Amino acid sequence: MHLDLSMKSEIDAISPFVDELMLKIRENHCDPGSEFAIELALREALANAVLHGNREDSGKKVHVRCECNDKVGVSLVVRDEGPGFDPAAVPDPLAPENLGAEHGRGILLMKQFMDEIHYERGGTEVHMRKRPGG
Numbered sequence: 001m002h003l004d005l006s007m008k009s010e011i012d013a014i015s016p017f018v019d020e021l022m023l024k025i026r027e028n029h030c031d032p033g034s035e036f037a038i039e040l041a042l043r044e045a046l047a048n049a050v051l052h053g054n055r056e057d058s059g060k061k062v063h064v065r066c067e068c069n070d071k072v073g074v075s076l077v078v079r080d081e082g083p084g085f086d087p088a089a090v091p092d093p094l095a096p097e098n099l100g101a102e103h104g105r106g107i108l109l110m111k112q113f114m115d116e117i118h119y120e121r122g123g124t125e126v127h128m129r130k131r132p133g134g
Helices: 011-027 035-053 106-113
Strands: 002-008 061-069 073-079 116-120 125-130
Touching: 002 011, 011 035, 011 061, 035 061, 035 073, 035 106, 035 125, 106 116, 106 125
Parallel strands: none
Antiparallel strands: 002 061, 061 073, 073 125, 116 125
């Protein structure tokens, strides 16, 4: 399965978008048993793209590419139309001074739930992969 999709850069658009994409992932049996991890990472990546990347600018979109099959698992690329960021400059959410922060755990969660994660295009694009049985 290969999908190229986009959604409005609005918080309210995230859940319906994720629900629809996860339905397709389940229907294609891309990586049975990993759906929770994939869904959580996707939600975090979309929230980061909408909030931090596009700064909730409804004139911008968030673009998602999803590829999946039983040999490579699920590959997701989430791209925003914002200015980008330096992932290395993001404060460690596990540092004592950040434990009470309301935000800042999305990247950590994506790293925990996916087998691979890296950024391209100056931080405007996150690439995530869940290997079969990962």
